[in-house]
Amino acid sequence: MMRERDLHRLFASVKNEKEARKLLNDLFTPRERHSLGERWAIVRALVSGMPQREISKKFNVSISKITRGSRSLRYGSGGFRLFLKRFRK
Secondary structure, eight states: OHHHHHHHHHHHTOOSHHHHHHHHHHHSOHHHHHHHHHHHHHHHHHHTTOOHHHHHHHHTOOHHHHHHHHHHHHHSOSHHHHHHHHHHO
């Protein structure tokens, strides 16, 4: 619990995109960063109304990955929706 809380505080302390890039580059491997970016792109495509099969073709990902993103949107903590609203502004 303490480690997770520390991570929350760490992310909350990021002030700008440059700092975020530095932190993500040090915290995650290139493959992990790719996977995170892929998940974010899938969620954005789902919210835009793009069909799952089209998302699968566009991003060359399995339907199961897309379904995972869809479940996060429906049953997650609301983090994706919060940040999607911020990105639209």
